[in-house]
Amino acid sequence: MTITNQIKTVVLLLLLLLVPGTPSFADTSEPKLDQAVELLKGKKFQQKYQAIELLAESASPQAQSILIALLERRLFKLKKTKQLVIAEKQGKTYKIQQAVSLEELGEVKKRALKKISLNNKMRTLIRSALASFDLKNPDREKRLAAVKQILDKADLEKAKIIRPILAQEQDEEIAESMSIIIALSDLSSDDAKQRNSAVTLLSGNIHPSVRNALNQLQQQTDDKALARSIKQALDSIDAKLQFYAVIENLFFGLSLGSVLVLAAIGLAITFGVMGVINMAHGELIMIGAYTTYVIQLLMPDSIGTATLIAIPIAFVVSGLVGIAIERGVIRFLYGRSLETLLATFGISLILQQTVRSIFSPLNRSVETPSWMSGAWEINSALSLTLNRLYIIVFCLLVFAALFYVLKKTALGLQVRAVSQNRAMARAMGVRSEWVDAMTFGLGSGVAGIAGVALSQLTNVGPNLGQSYIIDSFMVVVFGGVGNLWGTLVSGMSLGVANKFLEPWSGAVLAKILVLVFIILFIQKRPKGLFPQKGRAAEG
Amino acid sequence: MKMLNVLKADRGGQIFLLLLLLIAVVVPLLNQFTTADNPLHISTYTVALLGKYLAFALLAVAVDLVWGYLGILSLGHGAFFALGGYAMGMYLMRQIGERGVYGDPLLPDFMVFLNWDSLPWFWHGFDMFWFAMLMVMVVPGVLAFVFGWLAFRSRVTGVYLSIITQALTYALMLAFFRNEMGFGGNNGLTDFKDILGFSLQEDSTRIALFVASALALALGYLACRLIVTSRLGRVAVAIRDAEDRTRFTGYKVEHVKLAIFTFSAVLAGIAGALYVPQVGIINPGEFSPLNSIEIVIWVAVGGRATLYGAAAGALMVNYGKTYFTAALPEVWLFALGALFVLVTIFLPKGVIGLFRAKDKQT
Numbered sequence: 001m002t003i004t005n006q007i008k009t010v011v012l013l014l015l016l017l018l019v020p021g022t023p024s025f026a027d028t029s030e031p032k033l034d035q036a037v038e039l040l041k042g043k044k045f046q047q048k049y050q051a052i053e054l055l056a057e058s059a060s061p062q063a064q065s066i067l068i069a070l071l072e073r074r075l076f077k078l079k080k081t082k083q084l085v086i087a088e089k090q091g092k093t094y095k096i097q098q099a100v101s102l103e104e105l106g107e108v109k110k111r112a113l114k115k116i117s118l119n120n121k122m123r124t125l126i127r128s129a130l131a132s133f134d135l136k137n138p139d140r141e142k143r144l145a146a147v148k149q150i151l152d153k154a155d156l157e158k159a160k161i162i163r164p165i166l167a168q169e170q171d172e173e174i175a176e177s178m179s180i181i182i183a184l185s186d187l188s189s190d191d192a193k194q195r196n197s198a199v200t201l202l203s204g205n206i207h208p209s210v211r212n213a214l215n216q217l218q219q220q221t222d223d224k225a226l227a228r229s230i231k232q233a234l235d236s237i238d239a240k241l242q243f244y245a246v247i248e249n250l251f252f253g254l255s256l257g258s259v260l261v262l263a264a265i266g267l268a269i270t271f272g273v274m275g276v277i278n279m280a281h282g283e284l285i286m287i288g289a290y291t292t293y294v295i296q297l298l299m300p301d302s303i304g305t306a307t308l309i310a311i312p313i314a315f316v317v318s319g320l321v322g323i324a325i326e327r328g329v330i331r332f333l334y335g336r337s338l339e340t341l342l343a344t345f346g347i348s349l350i351l352q353q354t355v356r357s358i359f360s361p362l363n364r365s366v367e368t369p370s371w372m373s374g375a376w377e378i379n380s381a382l383s384l385t386l387n388r389l390y391i392i393v394f395c396l397l398v399f400a401a402l403f404y405v406l407k408k409t410a411l412g413l414q415v416r417a418v419s420q421n422r423a424m425a426r427a428m429g430v431r432s433e434w435v436d437a438m439t440f441g442l443g444s445g446v447a448g449i450a451g452v453a454l455s456q457l458t459n460v461g462p463n464l465g466q467s468y469i470i471d472s473f474m475v476v477v478f479g480g481v482g483n484l485w486g487t488l489v490s491g492m493s494l495g496v497a498n499k500f501l502e503p504w505s506g507a508v509l510a511k512i513l514v515l516v517f518i519i520l521f522i523q524k525r526p527k528g529l530f531p532q533k534g535r536a537a538e539g
Numbered sequence: 540m541k542m543l544n545v546l547k548a549d550r551g552g553q554i555f556l557l558l559l560l561l562i563a564v565v566v567p568l569l570n571q572f573t574t575a576d577n578p579l580h581i582s583t584y585t586v587a588l589l590g591k592y593l594a595f596a597l598l599a600v601a602v603d604l605v606w607g608y609l610g611i612l613s614l615g616h617g618a619f620f621a622l623g624g625y626a627m628g629m630y631l632m633r634q635i636g637e638r639g640v641y642g643d644p645l646l647p648d649f650m651v652f653l654n655w656d657s658l659p660w661f662w663h664g665f666d667m668f669w670f671a672m673l674m675v676m677v678v679p680g681v682l683a684f685v686f687g688w689l690a691f692r693s694r695v696t697g698v699y700l701s702i703i704t705q706a707l708t709y710a711l712m713l714a715f716f717r718n719e720m721g722f723g724g725n726n727g728l729t730d731f732k733d734i735l736g737f738s739l740q741e742d743s744t745r746i747a748l749f750v751a752s753a754l755a756l757a758l759g760y761l762a763c764r765l766i767v768t769s770r771l772g773r774v775a776v777a778i779r780d781a782e783d784r785t786r787f788t789g790y791k792v793e794h795v796k797l798a799i800f801t802f803s804a805v806l807a808g809i810a811g812a813l814y815v816p817q818v819g820i821i822n823p824g825e826f827s828p829l830n831s832i833e834i835v836i837w838v839a840v841g842g843r844a845t846l847y848g849a850a851a852g853a854l855m856v857n858y859g860k861t862y863f864t865a866a867l868p869e870v871w872l873f874a875l876g877a878l879f880v881l882v883t884i885f886l887p888k889g890v891i892g893l894f895r896a897k898d899k900q901t
Contacts, residue, residue, distance in 0.1 A: 277698050332884050337698050338612045339883040342839060345832055346879020353872035470709050470828065473702045508713050515710040519703050523689040526699060 032058040033100060037084050040070075040116055041077055048122055056129035064133050066099050071126045075099065076113040087113060132161040140171055147177040151209055159185035180205060184213050195226060203233035206240050206381045244381040249499050255388035257495025258395035259457065261488055262450035263468045264475035265402060268487040269443035270322075271476055274419065274436060276330055277341040281472060282465025283351035284322055284444045288314035288451020289460040290355060293364050304369035307452070314448035321351075322444020323437050330440070331433070348465065356462045363461035372456060387456055394453055399488055402446060406484065415439050419482065474518050480528030490529055494518075545764045551891065552764060555847035556757055562589070563753035567746045583742050586749050587817050592857050593752035594814035597759045599837045599853035600846050601806035604763045606835065607844030608772060609799050610779030615704030616807050617831035618711050619679035621821065623808025625715075626678055628728035628821040629662060630671030631739075635732050648730065649723045659721045668735055675812040676805045683804030684797065691793040691800075696782065705828050712826035727822025734816050745817070752813045756850065759806050763846050766799065775799055836875070839882050842889025852889060 032054045039051035052070075055063040069075040069086040076087045076096070084099040093107040134146035135158075150158045162178045169175040179201065186198035202210050211234070218230045263285055270278045278284075292310040299306040325347055333340045372390055377383040406412035417425040418435045426432050454464065475494060479486030494514055501510035525531070546552050566581055566589060573580040598620050605611045632647045641651040645658055664670040686707060690700060718724035737744040766772050774795050777785040786792045815821045824830075833856075841852020856878070863871035886892060 277702075329880055329884065338701065339887070341612070341698060341701060342832070342835060343880045343883040346836075346876040346883075349872045349876030349879065353869070353876065356872075357869060466829075470706060474706060477699060477702060508717055512710045512713050515706050515713075519686075519706055519710075520689070522695055522699065522703055523693040526693055526695050 033060060033063060036063070037066075037100060040066075040075070041082060041084060045119060045122070048116075049125060052122060052125045052129055056125075056132055062100055062102070064130065065102070067126050067130055067133075069099070070116060070118060071123065071130075073115065073118060075116045077116060078105075078108070079112055079114055084116075085113070128158065128161060131158055132165070135161060135165055140174070143169075143171070143174050144177075147174050147181070151177055151181055151207060153209075180207065180210065184210065187213055187217050192223065192226070195223075196229060199226065199229045199233050203229075204236040204240060206237055206244065206379060208380065211237055211241075241381055244379070248382055248384075249503075250496060251384055251388070253496030253499035254492060255391050255495070256499055257492035258392045259450075259454065260471055260475050260495050261491030262391075262395050262398060262453050263447070264472040264479075264491055265399065265484070265487050266443040266446035266450065267472045268476050268479070268482075268484060269402075269406075269446065270440055271473075271481060274439055274443075275337065276334075276440070277337055277344065278325075278330075278440075278443075279341055279345040279469065280325060280348040280351060280465075281444075281447055282467070282469035283348045283355075284318045284447035284465070285451040285454060285468060286355060286460075286462065286465035287318050287321055287351070288448030289366065289455040289464055290359065290364070290451070291317050291448065292452045292455040293359075293366050293460055296367055303367045304371060307369050307372075307456070310452050311449055314452045315445040316448075318448025318451065319441040319445030322447070323441040325444070326437050326440035331436070348469075352462045352465070359462075361462055363459040366455040366460050368456055391453055391457065398446065398449055399484070402442075403484055405442070411435075411438055411442075415442075474515065476528075477522060478518050478528055480530035483528070483530045486528060486530035545761065545768055549764065551845060551847045552760065555850065556760065559753055559757050563750055567750065570742065570746060583745050586742075587745050588861065590745070590749035590752045590817045591814060592854050593749070593756050594810045594817065595834075595837070595857055596850035596853040597752070597756045597810040597813070598807050598834055599841065599849040600756070600759055600763055601803045601810065602834050603838045603841075603843060603846055603849035604766070604806070605800055605803045606838060607846070607849070608767050608779060609775045609796060610782075611796065611800065612698075612701045612835065613704045613800075613803075614701050614828060614831045614835065615708040616804070616834055617828075618708035618826055619683060619804040619807035620811040620814070620830075620834075621708075621711070621715075621823075621825035622679045622682065623675045623811030624815040624821040624825060625722060625728065625811075626665075626671055626674040626808070627812035627815045628731075629665040629674075629722075630668060631731040631734060631816060632728050633662070633666040634734065635730065638732055639730070647723070647728070649718075649726065650721070653718060655721075662721065672812070675808050679804040679808035679811075680801050683801045687797045687800040688793075691796045705831065708826050708831050709828050712823050712828075715823035715826060723822070725823065727820060727824075728815075729820040729822075731816065731819055739816055739819065748813065748817050752817070755809055755813055759809070760846055760850065762802075763806070766802070767846070771795060771798070833875070836879055836882070838889075840878060840886075840889055842891030842895075845889075845891050848889050848891035851891065855890070 036051040036054040036058070039047040039054070042048070052067065055067055065086065066075065066084075074086055074088065076085050076094075077083070078085055078096070083105075085096040085105060086099050086102075087094040087096045087108075089095075090107065093109055094113060095107050096105045096113070097103060098105055131146065131150070134142055137143050137146070147162075150162075159182050162181055166175060166178045166182065169178060183198040183201045186194050187202075189195055189198075199214070202214060214230050214234050214237070218227060218234065221227055221230070263282075266284070267278065267281045270276050270281065291314040292307060295310045295313060296303055296306045299309075325344065329343050329347065330340055333343060368387060372387045375383040375385045376389065406415060414425070414430045414435045415438070417428070417430055418432050418439075422432055425435075451464075454460075454468075458464065471494075475491045476487060478494065479488070479490030497517075498510050498514050501513055504510075505513060522528075546556070566586060569579055569581045570583060570586050575582070598616065601619075602613060602616050605613055605616075635647065637644050639648040639651075641648050643651045646655060650658070665674070686704075690703065695703065714720055715722055715727075716725055722728065731739055733739055734744065734748075737747070739745075767775070774785065774790050777788075777790070778792050778795060782792060811821075811825075834853075837853040837856045838849040839852070840856055841850065842848030856875075859874065860871060863874055882889065888895070
């Protein structure tokens with residue numbers, strides 16, 4: 001083969017590459033890219049504007065990296081070979097790579113390079129070009145994120161870019177967001193018809209940008225018909241927002257209520273079923289929370305598993321402490337409920353100080369497993385945080401389990417028998433002392449579980465229990481002593497009431513109002529929402 | 540001398556009042572007429588500390604009146620105490636005048652700090668001593684009356700009543716923590732300068748307050764003693780032991796309860812008013828449920844239903860508290876907690892009960 005032949009083949013191959021319809025590695029945008037590269041090397045800004053537009057149209061990854069480099073002033077021209085290179089400063093020299101092929105070209109001195117100059121207009125052009133890259137990205141998530149960002153910033157300049165892309169967009173969610181952006185930009189159009197149709201489209205859309213834009217236009221416009229339709233649109237938006245705000249409040253209320261129920265339900269057993277005031281209940285919750293902390297310390301690599309394992313362990317630990325309290329102190333004080341109150345209060349002080357001595361008086365941070373953090377975003381006005389969602393579910397599960405134990409198991413039967421008529425139960429052969437210990441252990445164990453849940457929501461410190469004890473008593477007393485359903489209903493309703501009062505009165509005042517309400521309610525119905533009826537009530 | 544009749548069968552009370560008289564005379568003398576290097580010398584700091592204990596003792600007597608003789612375990616007496624203290628604190632705040640940090644002639648410092656331009660309506664009148672003293676008694680009294688009227692009428696008793704009294708003081712604590720309430724929020728009222736024109740820093744003022752506390756304790760004790768030996772007191776004990784029977788016998792149980800509960804709250808308020816100038820501060824922490832429960836343990840340690848036992852308990856526990864929190868701060872909560880447990884299980888009649896048991900044996 002002669003040299004000329006070789007050249008011929010090469011040329012032929014090159015030609016083949018350039019023919020349209022040939023295999024995909026010969027991207028149709030390549031000529032645009034090359035052309036743009038040539039233009040960028042030029043001196044005139046006019047040429048560079050054109051180059052940027054060409055790069056934007058090509059939408060290839062190379063084009064994107066060139067634009068980014070240009071914006072970051074890392075795009076250079078090799079003085080010797082006139083090649084366009086992207087350079088990375090390394091000490092005194094520059095590491096360069098070819099701009100299109102990204103081929104490494106080694107290191108050169110600064111003298112060998114000439115920076116591609118940049119002006120403000122180019123910057124603007126590049127930024128919008130880069131935005132359109134994301135909007136054309138084949139990855140759906142990236143496109144969605146790009147559109148969302150534009151919408152959140154109300155960056156209406158981008159509407160120009162979006163308008164041609166919209167028709168090609170397959171994904172419904174992205175297309176909808178795109179049409180909202182276009183409608184937003186149409187709001188400022190001169191054509192009254194276009195404005196009106198934009199307002200109609202935007203009506204009822206709860207995105208904050210939409211509301212802002214409509215509000216602004218309402219204040220500026222002189223067109224009465226338009227103003228009227230804007231007002232309608234805004235009203236429908238506000239109605240929706242209000243609706244979602246109510247839902248969100250309800251959710252927060254239910255999650256707060258779940259915390260209350262979790263904290264109180266153990267108390268409902270010890271106080272309600274056994275008639276024992278356990279002021280150390282809050283500290284049993286605290287022990288559960290600290291158990292979570294310790295187990296997470298033991299298993300630092302798998303926080304999620306540690307948190308799950310902590311649930312049964314906290315149940316056992318708190319349960320055992322509870323049984324110890326019952327056997328050691330409360331047993332001697334049956335029938336003297338006021339004294340029980342004082343003695344258990346003493347125990348709560350001892351437990352607090354113990355924890356303070358072991359773990360220091362400072363709060364300990366308990367980590368949240370990754371699957372519990374984050375939020376479930378339903379729309380721009382409503383997102384539910386996952387940890388609160390889990391708390392609600394968890395609370396209901398615990399309630400169901402407890403309900404099952406009390407209604408369907410042998411222990412539950414004995415517990416109910418003893419709580420209704422101790423003497424008769426004993427006569428039937430129920431070991432009432434054993435049942436007392438077990439009941440107390442069960443209630444305490446549930447407090448421990450509540451502690452695991454609380455460790456995910458609040459600070460874990462020696463005072464954790466104290467801050468919940470009064471609320472827990474209020475829940476039990478409000479719901480009616482000796483009634484699990486009452487505890488559930490009262491906990492949830494107090495939680496919701498608290499959250500609905502909050503925006504109107506502030507958090508602290510809301511809490512005070514709820515307390516005052518309960519104090520007054522107890523005067524009216526001393527036995528709570530769901531009083532026990534029949535013979536059990538006389539105990 | 541009806542007063543002395545009251546004490547006739549009350550040997551413990553006689554001893555208690557004698558001791559009280561003794562320290563009320565001896566402590567100021569030792570403070571004034573001995574020098575600092577004398578082993579018998581009592582420093583002014585100690586005088587103020589003892590004065591504080593006496594205020595606590597009066598509070599304990601008030602709690603014992605309702606718990607020991609009426610069977611109402613109030614976990615909210617700290618609230619009445621703190622309200623009395625706040626009323627006194629407001630008077631003392633108004634006395635600061637232009638000497639505050641901001642030098643406003645009318646507004647206390649914290650109001651200037653919060654950019655308030657006028658005195659809230661409930662602060663008016665507190666520049667007059669007699670009005671403030673009236674409020675010291677009226678505010679806790681009215682609160683106790685309203686609360687008691689609601690609670691006793693609907694027959695809330697036993698642990699339920701205990702828990703809602705606790706909720707009451709808890710709610711008040713939350714409320715007083717708020718700046719908007721106009722009571723200095725978190726920081727409470729402090730920086731007091733003088734009372735009735737006498738500087739609070741002077742030894743003589745401190746001694747006067749100490750003597751006033753002793754006097755108030757003695758009078759409070761006599762008043763409570765008068766009540767419990769009267770017909771009213773005997774009905775109260777009947778209510779404590781069998782409420783329903785007393786009701787069926789025809790007594791207005793609610794009225795008796797309300798009267799004694801309100802009186803007890805007023806006593807607690809007076810104790811608070813004596814406490815504040817001696818410690819120099821009142822803040823929402825005084826409302827904390829823990830404080831109220833602590834009062835109950837003073838009574839339990841000393842011995843319920845003796846009145847002087849309650850006062851003795853308050854002195855003993857608070858002395859222990861001062862000692863432990865200074866020497867072994869870690870141990871104090873353990874000790875207090877153990878005290879709760881041990882006293883309820885092993886000493887249901889308190890320390891006084893030990894002496895009485897001996898009396899009966901001999």
